[in-house]
Amino acid sequence: MKTMKSSNINLTMLRVLLMACVSVSLALSTGAQAAVQVKLAEPDWRFLLQSQPVSPISAQLEANERSFAQQIQPLLTSQNYQEVAKAFASRELSQDSAALQQLRGQVMLSLKRYDEAQQALKAALKKQPNLALAHRSLSMLYMLKKDYDQARIHLTRSIELGVADAQLYGQLAFINLNSQHPASAIAGYQQALFLEPDNSQWQQGLLYAWLNSHNFAAAQRLVEDMLEQGKHADPTELWLLRSQIAMQQQQPQIALKSLEIALQLAPQDTANTLLAAKLHVQHGSVARAVELLSGSLSVASNKDVPELFEALEQILPWLLSQSLADKSQEKHASALLDATASLQVKGQALAKLNLYRGQLALQQNKKDKAKxxxxxxxxxxxxxGEALLALAKVYQQQNLSQQAEQYFIRASAIPAVKLSALLGNSQLQIEQNNYPQALELLQQAARVEPNRRDIQQNIHELQKIIRQGQYAS
Structure with a gap:
């Protein structure tokens, strides 16, 4: 009698121990979801070549060049740069003055003949180092080549020489932003906005600079202003930015509302639909999360499948765990699993979907369907491993101990579920009054997790039971 009483106490402890393992797993899953961030498109930065005057300002033509200048002037006025380039082709670059070399460089830059532009502009600066417009044109050329270090040198020199407008400050700010100097970028964009307050590109640049410097309050004020102005070319992006900023400031409801508005404006954006679903699971409506996911599943293309399945792997286990404690959540898990029928997957992905279907059937006490x-x-x-464990549990509930043990043993060979398999098998052995085997399994579990006091406590309890059993015999 003492032996039976002790075994009941120990069996209860083991059940608590197994529940603790499940709780740890769920906490890790929830933590992974908490890292959700809004996906944003890369800004489309545009700098205006046409803002650069194509003329030999601040440099003097030689007397023998004036007839040539008069010849090409109508072509310059009509922006017929191809014909201007043909005219320059008959002249030796090194023989021209700095003024004509600069003009040649600007024309070649406008025609996107960058190597020729660079050669001409450098020749002009060699003759006249303080030629501000040549520095500015070279800065644009290096910007286009993404050689930002060289671009910064010539932008800074242009400012020093007194040629500075909104485009120049915006370009310098852009370089600083890309060079991980957000504070300098903020100053540049603010100066550009001071000169062109309605320029959405400078607003966008300042917004990204605020975000990169983690000044989320300032970024939030700016995005609210931009939304109020209603002049931004892509309001969807602004709502996504608003959502991101709210997430950074621990304002999930504002983030969710912003993301929903963005989805109304761009309903086919799969990535942000999935993010909205994840946010709904954590902070909004589970029903809405299932609705969003189900809708995405129904129209998914092959390229969307990896993202969709990644979201399902995060949300379905959470829904199934919730439905263990709250049966009203079961319908959401069931609806989402029904929607996966249209998802074209195979191999491991299909296996995981069948795992989730089996777990749901098990919760619904449909053991044959679960099997x-x-x-x-x-x-x-x-x-x-999770499928092996779940199938072992089904057989255990049906009192088919040999089959259950086989699946627990198979699962114990898989590192990710080894501990749970050993504990489950140990409980199975206790139910069969096979205490020495249960003790051996618990000792194996202790070697996997040597710092788990609860496992050690159960080992001591089992050792006590075995000693009492030997004494009773």
Whole structure:
């Protein structure tokens, strides 16, 4: 009698221990979801070549060049730069003055003949180092080549020489932003906005600079202003930015509302639809999360499948765990699993879907249905530890201990579920009054997790039971 009483106490402890393992797993899953961030498109930065005057300002033509200048002047006025380039082709670059070399460089830059432009502009600066417009043109050329270090040198020199407008400050700010100097970028964009307050590109640049410097309050004020002005070319992007800023400031409801508005403006954006679903799971409506995911599944293309499945892997286990404690959540898990029927996956992905279907059937006490799904999952992915554990549990509930033990043993060979498999098998052995085997399994579990006091406590309890059993015999 003492032995039976002690075994009941120990069996209860083991059940608590197994529940603790499940709780740890769920906490890790929730933590992964908490890292959700809004996906934003890369800004489309545009700098205006046409803002640069194509003329030999601040440099003097030689007397013998004036007739040539008069010849090409109508072409310059009509912006017929191809003909101007043809006219320059008959002249030797090194023989021209700095003024004509600069003009040649600007024309070649406008025609996107960058190597020729660079050669001409450098020749002009060699003759006249303080030629501000040549520095400015070279800065633009290096910007286009993404050689930002050289571009900064010539932008800074242009400012020093007194040629500075909104484009120049915006370009310098852009370089600083890309060079991880957000504070300098902020100053540059603010100066550009001072000169061109309605320029959405400078607003966008300042917004990104605020974000990169983690000044989220300033970024939030600016994006609110931009939304109020209603002049931004892509309001969807602004709502996504508003959502990101709200997330950074721990304002999930504002983030969710902003993301929903963005989805109304761009309903086909799969990535942000999935992010909205994840946010809804954590901070909004589970029903809405399922609705968003189901809608995405129904129209998914092949390229969307990896992102969709990644979201399902995060949300379905959470829904299934919630439905263990709250049966009203079961319908959401069921609806989402029904929607996955249209998802074209195979191999490990299909195995995981069958795992989730089996887990749901098990929760609904449909053991035969659960066995069918879980068996399929293991056939599709023999090393799917969670499916092995779940199938072992089904057989255990049906008092088919030999089959249950086989699956626990298979699962114990998989590192990710080894501890749970050893604990589950130990509980199975206790139910069969096979205490020495249960003790050996618990000792193996202790070697996997040597710092778990609860496992050590159960080992001591089992050792006590075995000693009492030997004494009783």
């Amino acid at each position: 069918g799904y879980l068996t399929q999952a293991i056939e599709q992915e023999p090393l799917l």
